[in-house]
Amino acid sequence: MSGSLTIVGLGPGPAQWLTPAAQAAIDSASDLIGYGPYLDRIPTRDGQTKHASDNRVEVDRATHALRLAAAGKSVAVVSGGDPGVFAMAAAVFEALEAGDPAWIALPIAIEPGITAMLAAAAKAGAPLGGDFCAISLSDNLKPWEVVTARLAAVLAADLVTCLYNPISKARPWQLRAALELAARHRDPQTPVIFARAVGRPDEALRILALEDAIETAATADMATLVIIGASSTRLITRPGEAAPWVYTPRSVTKSPCATSQGRT
Amino acid sequence: MSGSLTIVGLGPGPAQWLTPAAQAAIDSASDLIGYGPYLDRIPTRDGQTKHASDNRVEVDRATHALRLAAAGKSVAVVSGGDPGVFAMAAAVFEALEAGDPAWIALPIAIEPGITAMLAAAAKAGAPLGGDFCAISLSDNLKPWEVVTARLAAVLAADLVTCLYNPISKARPWQLRAALELAARHRDPQTPVIFARAVGRPDEALRILALEDAIETAATADMATLVIIGASSTRLITRPGEAAPWVYTPRSVTKSPCATSQGRT
Structure with a gap:
């Protein structure tokens, strides 16, 4: 058994965000496995x-x-973004744990990548300037009550909240429900970012007030990463047509209790 | 005013984790600004x-x-890791907001990078396989009561918890306090990762049970990223001298209420 397995993060899409280490891992592979659209991004060599x-x-x-x-x-x-963030790395260890005991001796490595929330944040300004979290809105692998309990906890604790897998054809209403939950803990004007396909040709970045994000939740899609600001997250208006910068100051002065009781 | 400002993420250290876009931003700069050790990593050209x-x-x-x-x-x-994660991007927008109004017209861009928790997770396995958060333990910019309230919330909600800035000479006791707080919500055997300087020559990865992490908290330093597992985070033992893999399954079956009451 002289094979090996590397789980490679491709980043958000463009080659300029693919690390040299990830490129090297792709180049040295005999076999590339992944979701079709991710494989299509990769130029292969003979063999x-x-x-x-x-x-x-x-x-x-x-x-x-x-x-x-x-x-x-x-x-x-190959995995979009970072393989450890709602992607293939955990699935490989699940398969390793459940599979042939001999596999445990295989050389396995993970190559990190730029995950969607980092690319989205970079495009929008510095929304992750304070404490933050990443939550998958998919209820395929966990009960919806777990999702909402977690959202309520992080919103009450005033963390910036990144939502992965916000919406799909099979899960059409969850994003709106999550944003409505956010509105119980945040001002209606709190900045929300809908960052679609950042770095790819079909990129679209929208900065919305929370109350408007609720009404337009259905316009998000599977390629969208949603960031809900903390109570201190704010906008810096720019001249002309440029979208405002969104940023979260590093300092927290007030107690989180001010937001933990929710709004009604 | 024809200048520009780009805030560049260098990633954890090695050139193989520096994205081509970040490298290009460095190459095209006339002036490089940053913390000395980060600047020392970068080869400069004449001029x-x-x-x-x-x-x-x-x-x-x-x-x-x-x-x-x-x-x-x-x-x-230049910023270590990702500039938007407890690094320079938010500081630039704070300075922009407080500074000369003319600065608002400057072209500003942010180049994302591999942040420490992604590199640490990749080295350890897939500890971020479920929902997770990133919290700075520094109480320079927020009251310690805010830190502990946030920790209590995310631990009760059973998120994997990444701790940035866990310890320094001026903040020697906070990491142990945070781990003791974790022990009120997690089994003493919960995996904890102390990932020091991942990717650099002085890299050191330690996988500890929570109860042992508490006792050895003082051995962490400013270059350490700490990951506290969720209740489902577990180890896969490897043959020989290899450290066990640490991973968090993607699925959640139980209600988070099971852990939200804490242990006493």
Whole structure:
């Protein structure tokens, strides 16, 4: 068994955000595994095999990757953004834990990447300037009551809140519900960022007041990363057509109790 | 006023984790501003001026950068990790808001980077496989009661918890206090990661049970990123001398109420 497995973060999309280490991991692989659109981004060299798969079968894909590595292949599993953030790394360890005990001896490595919230924040200004969190709105893998309990906790504690997987055809109402929950803890004017496909040709960045974000929640899609500001998050207006900067000051002066009781 | 300002994320240290976009921003700058050790990492070309500063004067440094840009320089402010995560981006917007109104017309851009928690997670396995948060333990810019209220909230909501700025000579006891607080919400065997200087020559990764992390908190330092697991975070033992993998399964089955009452 001389194969290996590397789980590679491609970043948000453009080659300028792909790290040299991630590029090297792709170049040295004999087999590339991933969701079709991610594989399509990667130029391959002669002799490399691409294994495209659907986006919703992470553990099957991970098991396939481990099997190929155990058979001696140099496998790269590619993942959008960072592989450890709501992506393939955890799925590989789930498959490793449940699979052939011999796989545990395989050389496995993870190559980090720029995750969507960092790219979105960079485009918008500095919304993550204070404490923040990343929560997946998908209730495929956890009960919706867990999602809402977590949202209520982080909103009450006044963390900037990044929402991954905010909406899909199968989950059309969850984003609006999450933003309505946010409105119980935040002023209606709190900045909300809808950052779609940052760095890609179809990029669209929208800065909205929370009350407007609620009304337009249905315009977000699977490629959108949502950032809900903390109570101190604010705008700096720019001249002309430029979107305002959104930033969260580093300092906190007031007690978080001021927001923990919610608004009614 | 034809200058510009780019706030550049250098990532955790090694060139292999510096994005091509960040490298290009450094190459095109006339003036580089940053904390001395970060500037020392960067090879400069002829004609570039480096302005090194102390680590604790972020807003002064940001004001200096804005002044140079307003004077026509192409300025790059360099930041370890990602500039938006407990680093220079928010300081620049604070200085922009408080400074010369003419600065608002300056072209400003942010180049994201691999932040410490992503590098640490990649090295350890997939500890961020579920919902997670990033909290700075520094009480220089917020009251300690805010830090502990936020920690209590995210621990009760069962998020994986990343601690930035865990300890310094001026703040020697806060990390132990934070871990003791974690022990009120987590099993004593919960995995804790002390990831020091990941990617640099002096890298050291330690995987500890929470109860042992408490006892060895004083061995962490300013270059350490701490990750406290969620209740589901677990280890996969590896053969030989290799550290175990740490990972958090993507699925949540139980209600967060099970942990929200704390342990006594």
